[in-house]
Amino acid sequence: MPIETKAQFTDVYRAHYEDVLRFVRRRAHPMNVDDIVGETFLTAWRRRRELPENPRPWLFGTARMVMLNAHRGMRRQSALVVHIQQTTETGSHARALDTTAQVDSRMDLVAAWKELLPADQEVLALHVWEGLAAKDAAKVLGCTRAAYAMRLTRARRRLAGRLTASTASPVLAPTH
Template sequence: MSIDTDAQFTDVYRAHYEDVLRFVRRRAHPMNVDDIVGETFLAAWRRRRELPENPRAWLFGAARNVMLNADRGMRRQSALVVHIQQATLIGCHEPAADATDQVDSRIDLVAAWQCLIPADQEVLALHVWEGLEARDAATVLGCTRAAYAMRLTRAKRRLAGLLSPAAQASPALSLTN
């Protein structure tokens, strides 16, 4: 897909800006989000004649590279950490046991998520939050579709293992650690 005019690039920008913004917000410190998104679209502008027909996965990959480059000096892996908001319990009234069960399940999920290595978090996030097909997720990570599929399978197994009743009894999932 060769982009030859400003109008064509504007169309690509408008079509994918929100997706790229959400992608970056989940992975970067809030103060850095605008800069990362801006650098991502600057890279897209510079390579506008080389963009694929559907540039969404390419843009995610470019955003990921911007984040990795920004954090490489301090902590290489920190660019892959996905931030999830924990449920706020302040001011909640317990209307039913179901709500308590939901909160307990969410706390267990948060604890299990935090026990995963950043690479597992990233693979699962691309699958669940971004809704990418294996081919596109592999493009984001810079690997083959088969390698991505294997990483996803392993990450799912590790998360499921952390959520199993036996794993929940272990001190590794304690929220006080």
């Protein structure tokens, strides 16, 4: 059922929106539902010429893939938090901490990470997780190296401000 016109797509959207919405509501966190449904129909629009005669199962499958991608992104974000914690502990006295203290420290870091704005998370992720040099990270963000360096400095400060005093100082260590 190739869709050639905006009106045809609107008909498909109206016919299946509520079903897709219910499908996603049963499976996703309420805060993510609108984004997932929107991404599902955006994908349908982009692939409108490939939609099957009955697009409902295809839409459900696409919504499922969008949810899986979002879940993978959340897992990567959690892994990044652990990675940041591990890199801040390298070469420090943190190895001497007992297991309970390490868990508490990581929980503090996870909580602090979640409080950051997405822009700060992105800047820190490019630096810590992707290991990009400032000039390369600046290209990714579409800004100058100086602007990236300033954003990174500010993101570090905001993260450090959310951490306890015992975990804040390694994060602030400057890297050039």
